[in-house]
Amino acid sequence: MTHADGPATAAARPETAWPLENVLFSAALAARRMPWADLPARTLGLDALTRDGLTDRLMAHLRSGRAGRPVRLRTPFGAFLVPLTRADAESLLAGADGAGALGTPSALAADGRRSGLSPHVVPAGTWEAPAQGGAGGLGAQVAEHLAAVTGARRQDGTLDPDRWQAGMLRLSRRVVLGAEAAEDTLLSEMVSAAAGAAGGRAYEARAAAVRRRMAPYLAGPEPGCLAGRLAAGDRGVPELHLAVAHALSLVSAATAVSALKALALLGTDADACGTRAGVTGAAPSAGEPAGQVLDRAADRAMDLALEQYPPLSAVVYPLRAPFGAQGLAIGAGEEILYDPALLGPRTEDGRTDPAWALCGNPSGCAVAGFAARVGREVVRAAAGAVRPVVPPARFAVGCPPDAGDSRAVAAPLASYGARGRAGADRLDRLDRHAESLSACAADAGWNGSEAGERFRTVLLAHADRCARAAAEVRSAARWLAD
Template sequence: MTTADTRPAAGAWPLENAVFSAALLAHRLPWTDAPARALGLHALTREGAVRHLLAHLHRTRSGRPVRLSTPFGSFLVPLTRADTAGLLAAAGRKGALGPAAGFTAGGRRHGLHPHTPLPPEAVPPSDGLAARIAEDLDGVVAARRGDGTLDPERWRSAMLRLARRVVVGADADRDSLLSEVLTATAAAAGSRTYESRNAALHRRLAPYLAADPDPDTPAGRLAAAGHDPDEAVPALAHTLAVVSEAAVTTALQALALYAAGPDAADPGAARPDAAHPDVADAAAAAVRRALDHYPPVAAAVHPVRAAFTWEGLAVAEGTEILAAPARLNAPDPADDGRQEAGGPADGQPSPLCGAPAGCTAGGFAALVAGEIVRGIRAVAHPVLISPQLTPDRLPYELAPDTVLVALTPADPTGRTGAAPSDGRVAVGTSAAVPRSAHGYSPASYGALARTSADRLDRQAESLAACAAHTGWNGGEAGERFRLVLLAHADRCAKAAADVRGAARALAD
């Protein structure tokens, strides 16, 4: 029932509904984007069509939420980030929302791990976070492959271990089964097996809360605050879920954005040196942009269980609100697909769990992801191998399994791979090229080849510096060794030139 001051949302025109539905259906056919991408017509891709349609609706409907009808349901769709936050916040204050469901780009629904608020007093201070994760980050850097790239499986296992350490405590460091149970529980959300798996997760977590947990973790702070275990365990499980997701996925995406250049991670900002204090700010900016453009929960459906009114808009019981803030980055099709900088603002739906009005655990997870990027940058220089990112036109998707990042050594001055000046030979990792994998383009191997050529140049400089050491001046044998070292240096320099030429050919 409406009054003169309230009215229901306007519906989209049939053709607008058809375009939106076709774009969703096209996501189930991966090849449909190939012709448009080959021609550079980003507006005709599946994701481009959705974003440009939403921008069109924003112009033609005065920015007000609109009702879209699709084969997957009828949705009330807010067309701005502010309206998304305001609409869901108003519904939340009235207790009108039911549990949210994830909504894929192809229109499929999936369960979400239920949002359980983490009390603000349970969030540990950030002061000691870097020291707590340093050991795990050292292991990640040491375990990179022969070509310097991060191994996806080792990255995942290390990040899950890191998440258990900072959320539950050092006692959970080796409890990989805890992460396995958590993953299985999250995957079962919304299914008949969820309750039994969730009970198993609670049984796995409860002993950590009862065993005097580390006071610098959410588990320890929940226990110290005297929270009832029946309330503390769900909050701890939710925190572990979002921190694990941020560490495994968001931190890797942020590392790729950081490696792509300052304009990709934080447009308008200058790239800091490794020893500069602004490294932390740049890392945090990269995480914010990763969450902004590639949120783990890109879209969520919020069912309305009780009618309410928001800014003159009457929302009836049974309505489903489709919140997709990540698709509202480009408000005007005239920008040709370029996306604005920014990050999830306070009060926006959580990009990590789909909570309608932010998530304390999600904020802590973003902090952890930022410390991961900052910690890796402090000891190594990230080089993005795949995919190739253009800072002013980021791709609509950045799947973690397509990200390939190499880490090269960094010295305290911020220079990477500097040759020693004391005659020592700097022996780095080998330049073996990884096996061919789906999604690696010739340009990706070109970037890897350039990195290998740089490493060969540094090795040549190191060998020449070693040959110049005065210790070889003592006799004939020393002079012979000097000639051998200089010959090796010459071969390394020639190899670097050849590899660099191959890299140019691959990049063309």
């Protein structure tokens, strides 16, 4: 079998996939939005026909045809250079990061939308002690905030996801910035908005708003919180507020998202303590205290949640400079797609590196390790206080979607691309509207009050939506026209 780019050489460019391979890969990306599609195959025991089964076969085909080296694939979401194994992906990205070739990464959602990631800012020599040293009252803080969540369960005993998220965000602010920040819900909203805007036009304005909001807490932080430890070791570092914002973003994701998924994994275990090998990784040893068994099960569940259901399900890494790896010359402007769901489970026995699940920095992130540690503490405390149980799913049997107007289905895709180009003037107006909203948000009159900062956040969110909508319509028009 001969491919378009010919045999690889030391200076070869990455090989381009065949059109049919592009179609199948695009279908694999789109299939994750349709979890119900697996139901017939799983009912019949035909795992090879599930989304995961078909994806595994596609990736095996790509690996066998390219000697395992990355291949360039074209999808409706963009053209990506796709590594074909986790080890190759992480090695490729770590090497590119070490060479300074990586640009600003972005998260890729299942529907193709991109969003920014919390910028990786970690002052040197500050994370080792918090990540590995004493807890500094962490257990007590977790117990206090968790009690408020579990005590407000519904009448049937189930957790309210909104209450869980609010409680864990409160805990995250307490752990990172101290007791005074625990009730500052606007701070979490602003940190999240700034992270989502990373790499975009609104990031600087949102980062400045976070700096202003965080300044009182950093002026004299509690010694026991993470910000206090960082300030004691790096007082006066200009990036301190960014490092603290990064920590708050990751701890929030670990506690509000991943810890809840870990409890669901524990809740699916038939044993009251979650001690089956599928969760703990090994059966309990004779005479092992029940508390240790439960803690081990909780830790394993958190690792599995980060591994199988990472908050960063797929990340796109642009190359801003040429880079050589695996015998390939990779040019600037390429975008590397790291998507664990396409690459299958890890084969090595050990804990997942939380940097890949929470931060996305290829060279590691110590604060991601700290965030995962806080998440494990939450799962341990929750599993010790109540028995996690997942209620049975309820399915409503309905009719399949209407096929719609056959004439519309038969219309050539290129015609939609032409329509998108014809509406260029409207897209330009949308861009100008986004710029005017951003300019309004930049006005200093919004400073100085919580209401003003909230209005600024709303304005910037509207500006982002307008700019993103215009960019996505242009991208779709180009793709359909081609």
